[in-house]
Amino acid sequence: MIEAAERPTRIAVVDYGAGNLVSIEQALTRVGGQVTIARDGEALRDVDALVVPGVGAAGPAMARLERHDLVQPIRAWIAAERPFLGICLGLQLLFEGSDEDGATTLGVLPGRTVELVDAPTLPHIGWNQVGLERAHPLFDGIADQSDFYFVHSFAGQPEPSAAATVLATTEHGRRFVSAVARGPLLGVQFHPERSGDDGLKLLANFLAFVRASPRSGALA
Numbered sequence: 001m002i003e004a005a006e007r008p009t010r011i012a013v014v015d016y017g018a019g020n021l022v023s024i025e026q027a028l029t030r031v032g033g034q035v036t037i038a039r040d041g042e043a044l045r046d047v048d049a050l051v052v053p054g055v056g057a058a059g060p061a062m063a064r065l066e067r068h069d070l071v072q073p074i075r076a077w078i079a080a081e082r083p084f085l086g087i088c089l090g091l092q093l094l095f096e097g098s099d100e101d102g103a104t105t106l107g108v109l110p111g112r113t114v115e116l117v118d119a120p121t122l123p124h125i126g127w128n129q130v131g132l133e134r135a136h137p138l139f140d141g142i143a144d145q146s147d148f149y150f151v152h153s154f155a156g157q158p159e160p161s162a163a164a165t166v167l168a169t170t171e172h173g174r175r176f177v178s179a180v181a182r183g184p185l186l187g188v189q190f191h192p193e194r195s196g197d198d199g200l201k202l203l204a205n206f207l208a209f210v211r212a213s214p215r216s217g218a219l220a
Contacts, residue, residue: 008034009207012047014074015039016064018089019053020193027193031204041073049210050077053193054089055151058098058105058113061089071106078108083184083210088152091180091187095156109180110159116152118173123153130168130178130190137209138167138179138186138202146198148178148190155189156180184213 011033015021025035028051036043044050052074054061065071078084086094093105098113105113116124127147132139155176158165168179170189178189186206192199 008032009049009210010034010036010047011049011051011207011210012036012038012044013051013053014065014070014090016054016061016068016070018056018061018064019087020055021053023191023193024051024053024087027200027203028207031200031207033203033207038070039068041069044073044077049083049085049206049213050074051085051087052090052093053087054093056089057101057103058089058092059101059103061093062103062105075106075108078106078185081184083206083213084186085206086187087193088189088191091189092154092156094180094185094187095158098154100154108185109156109165109182110162111157113154114157115154116173116176119153120173123151124172125151128170128172128190130170132168133166136167136181137212138181138205140205140208142198142201142205148188148192148195148199150178150190152189156187184209 015037028035092113094108095111095113096107097104129145130148132144165180165182166177167181169175170178180187192202
């Protein structure tokens with residue numbers, strides 16, 4: 001029998017038709033994760049952590065999550081303080097709504113997704129620096145102002161009451177929030193799976209974070 005400390009870290013990557021699952025699955029596998037593609041809430045029952053990737057607009061994404069009966073399981077997962085990583089659109093969906101199409105989103109974090117202000121180009125595509133606002137295990141071994149890969153025109157804007165969740169910011173026009181952290185709830189606006197060695201390091205850090213979490217392990 002494999003001891004709990006020796007078994008692979010089991011990661012559910014949500015498939016709701018809004019992301020390149022191949023890239024994130026390969027990257028998580030490369031750093032030691034055991035990936036399950038989750039297409040319904042039942043797939044969350046036997047995993048240690050949940051990853052919600054995604055590109056595109058909030059409204060269609062929320063509609064697809066509803067069709068696959070994933071909205072309430074995701075909210076319940078987060079409410080239970082279990083390890084979670086939102087990537088790009090997966091981060092934006094954590095807020096209360098989106099100015100992109102007026103969608104109501106998951107409402108986990110106070111604030112809205114808004115268009116990048118004074119951006120020299122939209123969408124914001126390519127490498128840009130991520131400046132840390134505070135230390136966090138997700139960025140262990142990654143230098144401040146390291147470059148990560150972005151593809152987006154909107155970003156989450158926390159309410160002042162949620163200012164403490166801001167983990168990192170990036171400048172494209174005005175500064176925007178590029179990473180958040182609240183306990184085991186993590187989100188990044190960039191794509192770690194497309195960000196070279198530092199992106200892989202961040203995903204490896206996420207797996208280490210999951211293994212250290214008191215709430216990792218399968219749901220009862």
